[in-house]
Structure formats: C-alpha cells, structure tokens
Amino acid sequence: MATAALRNSTVSPAEWEARQQLAACYRVFDMLGWSEMIYNHITLKIPGEDGAFLINPFGLHFSEVTASSLVKIDIDGNKLDQNPYPVNLAGFTQHALFHKHLPDAHCIMHTHTTAGMAVSAVEGGLQPTNFYACNFIGQIAYHDFEGVTVRSEEGERLIEHLGDxxxxxxxxxxxxxxxxxxxxxxxxxxxxxxxxxxxxxxASMGTPILIPDDVVKVHQRDLGKVSLPGGAGKADFEAMVRLVDKRDTSWRQ
Known part of the structure; x- marks a missing residue:
C-alpha cells in the first residue's frame, strides 16, 4: 500500500503517529537481534479508536515492516483497512485477548529470544542473580506451555495466570x-x-550468588531515582530509533 494513499485515506494523525512508532519499534527489535524469521509480534492500540490495534503483516520480516504495511484489526480479528497481508492467528489470539481485557495494555510485545526462551524453560524461571533481574523479582507471572497459541480457550488461563x-x-x-x-x-x-x-x-560459570530479598526491595524502591522525565522508556526508545535512522529510514513510509 502506498504511503500517500494510506495517509490520504481515513487515517487520523493519531493513527499515523502510532503506525510510525510501532514500525520504528519493529526495526529496533531487529537491530537488537530479536527478530524470529517472520514470526513474533508487537501490537499497539490506536488512540481514540476503541478496540482497534496495529499488528505486523504476516509474511514480512521485522526489518521490512513500515508504517503503512502494518495491519489494522479489531478485537475480533477483522481487518479495518485494505492491507493485502494476512495476520498470524497465533499473534492475534493472544494479543487481542489482552488488549480486550486489560485497559492498560496499550502495547504488547512477545518474542522468542534465545535467552528469554532458555530462562522460561528452567525450573524457577528468572532468579535474583543480577542487577536487571532484581527489577522483576515478584513482578513476573508464569504460564505453562500448551502448544502454539491459537485456541481461544487458553485465553482464560492466560488472564488468570497474569493476574495484576x-x-x-x-x-x-x-x-x-x-x-x-x-x-x-x-x-x-x-x-x-x-x-x-x-x-x-x-549459569555457565558455576553456582550463582542470589541477591537477598531485602536488597531486591531496596533496589526496586530506588529505581525511580534514576529515571529521566517523559515517562518510562521514552529516552531509551528514542535513542534506539536514532540508531535505526542511521541505518535505514524506510520504516517511516
């Protein structure tokens, strides 16, 4: 779909901004080595449009995603634009569920990174062995593997296990x-x-040193003291987008 045709159609300024932000994110993920062939998903709600969100076109690599190629769908999986690309059922089933039931789930990201899959596959999951792990101790939900996520009945268990x-x-x-x-x-x-x-x-080096619970609590309490203004992740993401732009600006189209 030509960019001019898309922007001259019914796309609002808010939707175009969301499209560009999400397309940039796909390129950032690819730059960081988080692509998985043509699979995995990042979805983003469109401000002001109840139940509408953007998802990557099934068939494109993360490095190929552009603002105009993103697919606009509703909570039931119906396309809301004339995009010729299909949507991966495995992505829609899971992401639509969370977008529907969680008002604060404005953006959802799912990846199959080597490290992420490895830690998810060991007893105990993430352990308090390093600075970044301490950010998440007590804040991570777990859901047992049930096969590729294409069955709607798994949704109830996903929501239940996610909790708050x-x-x-x-x-x-x-x-x-x-x-x-x-x-x-x-x-x-x-x-x-x-x-x-x-x-x-x-884990490859020997027995890890576990950080005590009281230290984890202090760490999580003090994280806000090293945050920049503008909201969580804003400066970080903008820095990554600048790096992407040095390589390729086609995501903006």
Missing amino acids: KRVMLLRNHGILVMGRTLPEAFIKHWSLQRACEIQVAT
Whole structure:
C-alpha cells in the first residue's frame, strides 16, 4: 500500500503517529537481534479508536515492516483497512485477548529470544542473580506451555495466570510484556532480555550468588531515582530509533 494513499485515506494523525512508532519499534527489535524469521509480534492500540490495534503483516520480516504495511484489526480479528497481508492467528489470539481485557495494555510485545526462551524453560524461571533481574523479582507471572497459541480457550488461563502483573514468562516459550505506552513496554522487554542473557551466562560459570530479598526491595524502591522525565522508556526508545535512522529510514513510509 502506498504511503500517500494510506495517509490520504481515513487515517487520523493519531493513527499515523502510532503506525510510525510501532514500525520504528519493529526495526529496533531487529537491530537488537530479536527478530524470529517472520514470526513474533508487537501490537499497539490506536488512540481514540476503541478496540482497534496495529499488528505486523504476516509474511514480512521485522526489518521490512513500515508504517503503512502494518495491519489494522479489531478485537475480533477483522481487518479495518485494505492491507493485502494476512495476520498470524497465533499473534492475534493472544494479543487481542489482552488488549480486550486489560485497559492498560496499550502495547504488547512477545518474542522468542534465545535467552528469554532458555530462562522460561528452567525450573524457577528468572532468579535474583543480577542487577536487571532484581527489577522483576515478584513482578513476573508464569504460564505453562500448551502448544502454539491459537485456541481461544487458553485465553482464560492466560488472564488468570497474569493476574495484576504485566510481565510474563511463557514457560518453554518466551517473553511477554505489556505497557501503558510503547516505550514503557520496550524498556521492560529490554531489561528482562538483559536479565535473561546474564542469567544464562552466569549459569555457565558455576553456582550463582542470589541477591537477598531485602536488597531486591531496596533496589526496586530506588529505581525511580534514576529515571529521566517523559515517562518510562521514552529516552531509551528514542535513542534506539536514532540508531535505526542511521541505518535505514524506510520504516517511516
């Protein structure tokens, strides 16, 4: 779909901004090595449009996603634009569920990174063995693997296991994070990915030193003291987008 045709149709300024932000995020994920062939998903609600969200076109690599190629769908999986690409059922089933039932799940990210899948596949999951892991101790939900996520009945269990948390390790499967904004979800994913990478590296060296609960609590209490203005992840995400732009700006189209 031509960019001009899309922008001259019924796309609102808010939708176009959301499209560009999400397309940039796909390129950032690819730059960081988090692509998985043509699979995995990042979805983003469109401000002001109840039940409408954007998802990647099934068939494109993360490095190929552009603002105009993103597919606009509703909670029931119906396309709301003329995009010729299909939507991966495995992505729609899971993401639509959370977008429907969780008002604060504005952005949802799911990946199959090596470190994320490895930590999700060991007894005990993420352990308090490093700086980044301490960000999440007590804040991660777990859901047992039931096969590829294409059956709607699994949704009830996903919601139940998530509870009031917005970070989940899908056992034997990978990372799932949600945010009130895309940058917030991004910084959660980046931090959890780093935590998993370091845990995997530490496990290869011997018995890890576990950080005590009282220290974890102090760490989580004080994290806000090192945050920049503008909301969680905003400065981090903008820095990554600048790096992407040095390589390729086609995502903006």
